Amino acid sequence: MRCSCLAAAAAVAAVFIPAFPHFAWAQSSAGPEPEPLPPPIVAPVDTPYPGTIALTVNLTNTSDRVAAVDEIIPVRAGQMTLLYPQWLPGDHAPEGPIESMAGLVITAGGQRIPWVRDRVNMYAFHVDVPAGTTSLDVKFDFLSPIQPGDGRVAMSHVMADLAWNTVVLYPAGHFSRDIHVTPAVVLPAGWNYATALETDSKDAGTVHFKETTLNTLVDSPLLTGEYYRRENLSTGPGNQVFLDVFADEPKYLDITPEELELHKNLTVQAQGLFDSRHYSHYDFLFMLSDALGGEGLEHHQSSEDGTDANYFTDWKAGVWERDLLAHEYAHSWNGKFRRPDDLWRPAFNMPEQDDLLWVYEGLTQYWGEVLTARAGMRTPEETRDILAAIAAGFEDSPGRDWRPLIDTTNEEILSERRPVSWVSWQREEDYYYEGMLIWLDADTKIRELSNGKKSLDDFAKQFYGIDNGSFITHTYDFNDVVAALNTVQPYNWANFFRTLVYELHPQVPLAGFTQGGYKLVYNDTQPPWEEHGIPSRRGTSYATSVGFSVTHDGMIRSVQWDSPAFKAGLTPGMQIVAVNGNALGGDGEGSGDVLKDAIVQAEKSTEPIHFVVKKGGRVLNVDVDYHGGLRYPHLERIPGTPDRLDAILAPVK
Ligand SMILES: [Zn+2]
Numbered sequence: 320m321r322c323s324c325l326a327a328a329a330a331v332a333a334v335f336i337p338a339f340p341h342f343a344w345a346q347s348s349a350g351p352e353p354e355p356l357p358p359p360i361v362a363p364v365d366t367p368y369p370g371t372i373a374l375t376v377n378l379t380n381t382s383d384r385v386a387a388v389d390e391i392i393p394v395r396a397g398q399m400t401l402l403y404p405q406w407l408p409g410d411h412a413p414e415g416p417i418e419s420m421a422g423l424v425i426t427a428g429g430q431r432i433p434w435v436r437d438r439v440n441m442y443a444f445h446v447d448v449p450a451g452t453t454s455l456d457v458k459f460d461f462l463s464p465i466q467p468g469d470g471r472v473a474m475s476h477v478m479a480d481l482a483w484n485t486v487v488l489y490p491a492g493h494f495s496r497d498i499h500v501t502p503a504v505v506l507p508a509g510w511n512y513a514t515a516l517e518t519d520s521k522d523a524g525t526v527h528f529k530e531t532t533l534n535t536l537v538d539s540p541l542l543t544g545e546y547y548r549r550e551n552l553s554t555g556p557g558n559q560v561f562l563d564v565f566a567d568e569p570k571y572l573d574i575t576p577e578e579l580e581l582h583k584n585l586t587v588q589a590q591g592l593f594d595s596r597h598y599s600h601y602d603f604l605f606m607l608s609d610a611l612g613g614e615g616l617e618h619h620q621s622s623e624d625g626t627d628a629n630y631f632t633d634w635k636a637g638v639w640e641r642d643l644l645a646h647e648y649a650h651s652w653n654g655k656f657r658r659p660d661d662l663w664r665p666a667f668n669m670p671e672q673d674d675l676l677w678v679y680e681g682l683t684q685y686w687g688e689v690l691t692a693r694a695g696m697r698t699p700e701e702t703r704d705i706l707a708a709i710a711a712g713f714e715d716s717p718g719r720d721w722r723p724l725i726d727t728t729n730e731e732i733l734s735e736r737r738p739v740s741w742v743s744w745q746r747e748e749d750y751y752y753e754g755m756l757i758w759l760d761a762d763t764k765i766r767e768l769s770n771g772k773k774s775l776d777d778f779a780k781q782f783y784g785i786d787n788g789s790f791i792t793h794t795y796d797f798n799d800v801v802a803a804l805n806t807v808q809p810y811n812w813a814n815f816f817r818t819l820v821y822e823l824h825p826q827v828p829l830a831g832f833t834q835g836g837y838k839l840v841y842n843d844t845q846p847p848w849e850e851h852g853i854p855s856r857r858g859t860s861y862a863t864s865v866g867f868s869v870t871h872d873g874m875i876r877s878v879q880w881d882s883p884a885f886k887a888g889l890t891p892g893m894q895i896v897a898v899n900g901n902a903l904g905g906d907g908e909g910s911g912d913v914l915k916d917a918i919v920q921a922e923k924s925t926e927p928i929h930f931v932v933k934k935g936g937r938v939l940n941v942d943v944d945y946h947g948g949l950r951y952p953h954l955e956r957i958p959g960t961p962d963r964l965d966a967i968l969a970p971v972k
Contacts, residue, residue, distance in 0.1 A: 360400055360443050361492045363666040368490055368498040369393060370454075371530060376486045377505040378543065379524075384463040384474040388486045392457060396450045400491040401434075401457070404484040404537060404667035405442045409616045409654070411662075411673050411731040416461075416470060416485055417442055423459040427452040442668055444488065461485045467612060475610040478544035478565050480623060482616075484537045484667065494665040495534040502536055503527045504543070511547035513563035513602050515539040515620035537667065538618045538655075542604035548572040550579060552586045552603075559600035560586045566607040571628045578631055584694035584970070585645055591971030592690065592776055595784040597656040603644055607631070615643055617650030617683075619790040638848035639705065641696050646687030652783040653686060654679045660794035676728040677820050678800055681754015685762075686779070688755060692968035699968050703837065703954040704846040706759075709752045710839055711863050711952035713827040715879050718746035724753055725821045740891055743862075744880035757819050759831030759967075764815075765808040766963050767834050774967070777807045835964030838957055841950040843919075849951075864918060864950045865928070865943055869895065873903040875932075883945035889932065896938065897931040915949065922948035 346352060370393025377387040392401075405415040425432045425446060432455065437443035448455065463479075464470035473480045481504065489498055505525050506512060516528040516539045531539070544565035552560040562582055566572050590596070598620035606614065606625035614625030624643055629636065659675035692702040713719065727749040739745050762775035782803050785793065801812045819828055832839055841863060860868040866882020866889075867875050873895040878884050895903055898917045917928050927942035956962070 357438050360402070360437065360440055360668065363492060363494050363669070365494045365665070366497060368493045369395075371499040371501055372487075372489070372533075373501050373503075374483075374487060374536075375503045375505065375525075376481060376483075378474070378479050378481065379505055379507050381474060381476050381479070381507055384465050384472075386461040386463070386474070386479070386481065386486050388457070388459050388461065390457040390488060392455045392488075392490065394448050394452060394455050394490075396448050396452055399446050399448055400437075401444045401446060401488040402491050402666075402668045403442045403444075403488055406664060406667055406669060406671050407482075407484050408538070408658075408662075408671075409618070409650075411671065411676060412735050413670070413732070414735055415442060415667070419462045419464065419470065419485070421460050421462055423457070425458075426456045427454070440668075443491065457488055459488075471612040471614070472610065473612075475567070475608065477546060477567060478542075478606065478608060478611060480604070480606060480611060480614070480625070481541040481543065482537075482623075483540060487533070487536070489533055489667075491666075491668070495537070495667060496532045496665075498533040499530055500533055500536050501528070501530045504541060506543055507545075510543050510545055511565075512541055512543040513547075513549070513561070513565075513604055514541040515598070515600070515602055515618065516541065535619075539621060540604060540616075540618065540623055542606065542623070546572060548574070550574070550582070552583050554586050554590050558586070558590060558596055560603075561600065562603045562605060564605045564607060567610055567628045571607045571630075571632055574631045575634075578634060581694055581696045582644070585648065585690060585696065588690050588693040588971060589645075589648055591693075592686070592779050593652050593783050594780045595652070595787045597651055597783070597786075597788070597790045599790075601648070601651065603648070605644075615647055617647045617654055619651055619655040622647035622650065635848070638697060638701050642687040642691040645690040645694065645696070646683055649683050649686035649690060652779070653683045656790060656792060657783055658792050658794055660796050663792055663794050673728045673731060674725065675797065676731075676748075677724060677750040677754040677757070680748075680751050682758050684751045684755040685758035685775075689967060693970045695970070699965060701846070701848050702968055703964070704848070704952075706756075706832070707839055707952035707954045708849075708860075710756060710827055710829060710832070711841070713749070713753060713756075714839075715863060715866070715882060716743040716746070717880050718742075718744045719823075719825045719827070721823075722746050723821060723823045724749055724757075724819070727753075741880055742877055743882075753828065754820075756828045756831055757816075759964075760819070760828055760834070761804070761812075761815070761831075762967060763831050763834035763963050764810065765804075766966070767961075768810060769808050771961070771963075771966075773808050775807075776971075778804055781806065832954060832964070833957065833960075835967070836957055836960040836962045837954040837964055840953055840955045842953060843949040843951065844953070845949070845951050846953075859914075861914065861918070863952060864947055865945050869914070883943050887927075887930075887941050887943040888939075889930065889941055889943065890934070892934065893939075894933040895930060896933055899929050918945070918949055921946050 373391040375389045403415060403417050405413045407415060425434055432446060434444045434446050463474040464472050503525055519527045519529045542565055546566045546569045548564045550562040552562050564572060602621040604621055604623050607628045607630050609628045611625055614623045616623040624647055626640055626643055659679060661672035664671055691697050727746050730748045765773050765775060804812045829839060862868055862879050866879040866884035868877050869875050875891055875893045877891055878889050898913050901913045903913050921928050927944045930941040932939050932941055
């Protein structure tokens with residue numbers, strides 16, 4: 320699709336754009352004519368940048384959440400452009416937080432050098448380097464958001480997550496692997512740190528790291544904090560993996576031996592699946608924090624993993640999010656080592672193209688679910704319930720009627736993950752979960768066609784197993800994926816993906832369930848893990864019954880388009896005051912029981928469910944005509960069929 324669009328654009332250009340430099344349109348109507356744009360920023364080339372940048376970041380101002388940057392950049396006299404990274408691998412969008420950068424001062428030999436921001440590219444700063452100058456001293460601050468509404472909070476008074484891309488300006492014109500940096504960080508007294516970078520030396524609160532490339536630096540964040548615990552998850556001397564846990568308070572570092580064993584299982588199962596590694600050593604940079612924003616960002620040799628502070632201490636509550644570590648770890652193979660060719664960029668200020676995110680993220684979502692189950696971090700029943708809940712969420716989403724899955728790969732750039740009002744009509748980053756269902760379809764299809772002799776595990780060993788030990792990225796395109804699948808099990812894979820991913824496909828892809836020996840059903844039994852976990856964290860979903868989800872205190876989070884709730888006039892942002900005359904929260908029980916009771920009663924009645932809601936300053940009565948009872952999605956075994964799904968979820972011996 321991308322190729323044909325470009326061809327079409329080229330054809331249009333050939334017809335309409337005159338062969339004049341700049342704009343030389345003949346004026347044929349009254350009004351202003353366009354001024355030419357500033358010249359483009361110099362493109363990166365694959366040549367070494369002369370010299371090594373010395374970058375020091377001071378993190379001691381934790382009360383103001385400021386990272387102070389001091390950068391010495393070797394230069395030559397003349398015009399140069401410094402860039403603040405905009406397109407970060409893993410973000411899939413131009414989200415480099417330049418709005419949080421302040422206090423930029425550039426000097427040379429003690430003299431201030433003026434800078435000018437490019438008029439079109441807000442991430443580019445032009446500098447005229449005076450004759451005789453050999454280096455610039457660049458100082459600025461990165462101001463971490465303090466309130467969650469201002470952006471992702473990256474620092475607290477006990478922890479800081481340092482993404483190096485937020486604290487570096489780099490010279491335009493070179494591949495990021497051709498720019499060398501010696502990084503250093505000044506830490507608050509008594510703080511520990513973890514990173515994939517190699518430590519060179521330490522003195523008086525400063526940690527000096529060995530010289531590295533800008534590419535590896537940005538791929539190697541540093542997590543630091545007061546309360547720290549490190550666990551060894553290595554499977555052997557050739558596969559070094561560590562869990563670096565930083566927490567809001569020491570009490571959250573209390574890990575039971577059983578929980579630790581499950582995390583060790585994860586690395587064992589990942590080796591069983593991929594049979595390769597693409598890191599020197601791997602570090603889970605694990606933030607157990609209610610102060611820092613949640614996070615999941617993949618890197619070659621580490622991942623930034625942020626979740627609720629009570630991840631270990633209220634283990635039962637976290638079933639839904641339990642795949643976080645497995646997902647980010649799987650990205651070391653799928654996303655970092657193997658990456659779509661149009662998503663890989665030679666430097667951080669060139670646009671990425673996201674059209675293969677259904678492989679990059681969809682397949683990683685699949686590996687994450689599979690590895691979480693194989694490690695025992697979720698029971699097979701919990702995994703099946705979660706798969707059912709994901710599929711059910713798509714079943715009642717009419718956005719599938721107008722928007723093919725491939726178009727949702729643009730969603731990161733379109734919305735940058737801001738919440739949207741009508742998710743089920745607009746669709747969101749569906750390439751994660753729907754992509755996962757499609758890869759389950761592919762895995763069970765391979766198992767079916769090969770009579771159980773082959774599986775997607777064979778694809779994993781083949782696709783990621785090249786250059787074992789290397790973390791130099793290998794790119795791929797659609798045809799490479801199809802070809803690799805065909806060597807495992809011949810099938811019309813190109814048509815398979817074109818139908819499910821690229822064409823409009825209103826039906827939810829459920830073939831993975833049936834080929835796996837299960838079918839999607841609904842009943843009134845709420846999964847125990849959901850009962851325990853969801854209400855306290857994310858609210859409760861009634862999406863498959865009345866048609867909305869609601870927080871513990873009665874705020875409607877989302878409403879399914881065309882659902883009974885939608886037709887009655889309920890919208891996101893309404894506060895439920897009472898249901899059938901019973902006040903919410905009056906007994907301290909939250910929204911759950913009052914709502915459930917009303918839905919159960921309505922099943923035996925023709926009376927609508929009576930809601931009293933607040934919206935802004937108004938109080939409204941809303942009647943929802945729904946009588947279908949509670950409907951919780953589950954997977955139910957189809958008797959007499961091969962049990963392929965359970966085989967997929969079973970640990971590899
Ligand atoms: Zn991911």
